[in-house]
Amino acid sequence: MEEFTIQPPRTNYLNAEYGIKSWLLTKDHKRIGILYMGAISFFFLIGSLYAMAIRLELLTPQGDLTQSSTYNKMFTQHGIIMVFFFLIPSIPATLGNFLVPMMIGAKDLAFPRINLLSWYIYMLGGIITIYALLAGGVDTGWTFYTPYSTTFSNSYVLATGLGIFINGFSSILTGLNFIVTIHTMRAPGMTWYRLPLFIWSHYATSLIMILGTPVIAITVLLLAFERLAKIGIFDPALGGDPVLFQHLFWFYSHPAVYIMVLPGMGVVSELIANFSRKNIFGYKFVAFSSLAIAVFGFLVWGHHLFVASQSVYAGMIFSFLSFAVAIPSAIKVFNWTATLYKASISYDTPMLYALGFIGLFTIGGMTGLFLAALATDVHLSDTYFVIAHFHYIMVGGTLLAYLGGLHYWWPKVSGRMYPEGWGRFSALVVFIGFNLTFSPQFVLGYMGMPRRYHTYPVEEVSWQVLHVLSTAGASILGIGLLIPLIYLAWSLRYGRLAEANPWQLPGLEWQTASPPPTENFIETPIVREEAYEFAPPETKEVVGKFEREKPFPFYG
């Protein structure tokens, strides 16, 4: 830790090569991470514009801004872009790509060419989807329920489906790369239990990616065959079963929720431990809860079908399992909280996002209990309660974790510091805006407002009040998200130069220059300590069977 004064080497991954070609043909995981970062930011922007349009339309009960058909396309495209092109790749493909090799002391991911290929596949899927939007859009809802999507919709279902199908392979390839890298490329001494929790959560995420994504691929393929040629397996008129599609769809799409949130949990574990300078409380419980979520996540898809004519007994089993999957998440929340005990907590921007994440994720998770419980789900399913619940997980969880992680690793990625004051301010604005947007929707859902409604009854005065609050919140949230966009871009040129280890942390990624050289480390590191070990060995002493720090643990 004494060598904080290491000068960044002249060449790093950013200036090792120049020119657009050097980016488009790069096999460096860090550069590919940045390619993804640019792409998902673009898709996030489009998705957000749809969200704003939806919120504006719902200001009044009448459909006065758009026609029904346009509105239906707006929420469909909002969902498709946000889920498949932002949330699923968000953390794994950007921060994960950038950091997984660095955190385990590897020079790159196991298959750099496949990594680049995954970006191109993602872009191809994205371009096809954007084409479908421009050509006329799609109006099936992001869930593509049959038989509406196969027989009745007159929109660009096939093109969009093709985009999602292709995009799925980028997800599979990313997951495959992570699993192989984590298994085979750890630095000497980096045992499984020394892995940062970010790696554990990415490992669990990758498992879901490789097990779940092929199922959505074949489902979309069957949907396309059904729409093209009436193969009949989803069509009751031909002897098929439309609900089979829902089973197949949710077999992927429920675990997909964990693809979105598990990496966020990994980021938050890093932030909580590092910004309170504490080893994470119950490391193994946090690590294995990620795996438990990945495994149990595959067994709960039926809770999306409680009112879809599924048998009462199937409903019981899925309800039971859905409660079971809540336990590992609860364990994580308790362990994060316990980590703060007797810690040394700083109030830097990433930590603010992490604390916000715990609060919002707790609300998002607990409101999931309403939907896992059979009786209340009957009332609440397909209402705004569901919308509020999953936005608390997706936005309050994944997006906040992504922003927190982005700020935390920004010095490593860009070599520059972001402006701390603006960072804290925008974190606060995001938190307030988010809550104002989505907490009224819980009440709306309980009042009975169904989702995907273009208009709602005028006489329900309280509904409009709640919608107005929500739209106001969305405006604040929008501003809160624009501020980081501006100052992060600004910092690329004007930000203070970052040291190699600006937060003074023990993680491997901080032991190399900012920005790192192309192969991450000048020499392969050898790991001799546990993760999150803040006290260096020379300050420790052994008392009986315990190891503890020597008194006066200050060092610098």
Add this chain to the structure above:
Amino acid sequence: MLMLLLQSWIPFIPESASTLSDDVDAVYFYISGVTVFFVTLISLVIIFFVIRYRRRNPFEIPRPVEGSTKLETLWSVIPLVISMTIFVWGAKVYFAQYRPPQHAMEVYVVGKQWMWKFQHTTGQREINELHVPVGRKVKLIMTTEDVIHDLFFPAFRNKMDVVPGKYTVQWFEATKPGRYHFFCAEYCGMNHSGMRGYIEVMEPAAFDNWLSGNANAASPAAVGHSLYESLGCASCHGANAEGGRGPTLLGVFGSNRVLNNGTAKADEGYVRESIINPQAKVVTGFGPIMPSFQGQVTEEQLLSLVAYIKSLSTTQPETTTAKPPATGTPQSANPVRSSSPTSPNR
């Protein structure tokens, strides 16, 4: 009582107007309580820690705290126990919600882009409006002509998908007269948000009045009977459904059917399947010779056929508050406003 207090103080609670809606609300408030408790607890603990253990010195390194299996067990078991109580309670109410009662008044529902069509067993048709009496169990037998819809009564805390190709069922017993919304809750295309209407819960006397005042249509069972004749069912099942090349239909509904491969309860879904896909369940002693009527009958005609076959096996005349009005059709002698299947020997 607590519910009443809450209702009058908090404006953001929907009307509660069925026998089960208060039960659902009770589960809802229980989970709300648990949620508020834990969110508050965790928030307060975090805020306390964040202030108490803020970094006071840029160089300080706190002592590591080792994990504790005891604590981990504690905070795994407590949430598990609490969630199991929610699970059990939720499942209990759900069973009541989805176990259709005996002797309920039946209404046939067909969803269609983008309207709800209702038909009472006496023949009255309604679109996007449904009249029901207060204090009486109502069972909706539902299907759809096109895509999946979902009939959602917020005031009854009840909803159920309607799925093409099969019948689904929901029931309720309204407790308060009034006019409540219902919605289509499953996205169904362009005018999805327009697929909504009102359920008019009336005093039984007023309902009887309404029912007799609107009695101008043939009952579904009567329509089913004429369909039975015009589709040529009689050539195999007999002119009076007494049987022939095909099994008799008298007393079939609600009974247990012995099939070539197992048994099946003859409910609405069974009858439907036997018309659409006759080979699926063939009664012992008969060959798989019946042709499929798929595409030859609409969903509404199918429901009429079901109603007719149901009328053939009502063993006891119904005792209800709403008396069947004299419709003047030949079938008026049949107790066509039948109650649910009665199957004493099942």
Add this chain to the structure above:
Amino acid sequence: MAEGLATTEHEPHAHPALQHHFENMEQQREAGTLGMWVFLVTEIMFFGGMFLAYTLYRYKYPDAFAVASNHLDWKLGGVNTLVLIVSSFTMAMAVFSTQIGKRRNTIIFLVLTLVLGLAFLGIKAVEWNTKYHDHLIPGQLIPGNPFNPAVAQHGDTDPHKFHLPEGVSVRHVEMFYWIYFIMTGMHALHMIIGAGILIVILIMAWRGKFSPEYHAPVEIFGLYWHFVDIIWIFLFPLLYLLGRHLEGH
């Protein structure tokens, strides 16, 4: 995490096939093999969706599926199964030959594998062609060719005529054929991709890229080839044989 930095750079005379980000050949081979295994898991899930649809509707419409499946040519299917099993054997021999450094044998076995793979595809094409001529291609892809125009009478033994017993719906027979074409089509697609990669491997072997130290590509491709083989081993009985005992009723 501490910084005792060790020098574990590549030795100056590292194998030319060693990629820059791996420490040694062993690590590289391990990563490649694990990568293929993980990929095969995704393949299982992909085919799993189709097997699920097959199982569900086989259970729902057993008679229609049995009747439809009886019209598949189990002899050609059986020959194809044999062809694939032998090709798996030659593939295994190719891997073995590479491991012990017999370049000539490697090439011979790889060529044999390729020939057998193409033979499989050829036989498959013949089968599909027969189905096409018998109008056993479901409905609407080919306009004007309604399903099953030549219904055979009882006792009619013409194999190109299709006997639809009482009580079996054409729609469900059609569904079987859809599932048959989708599943065997997906399998054939995997065979075609496999043949393509096999040609690349063959060229590499021809140029003498492989040695006992470096044979990972052959080995990893072998895994893929065996996997595609195994998928067929499941497809054959499910599509061709199940319900065969009901023939002639």
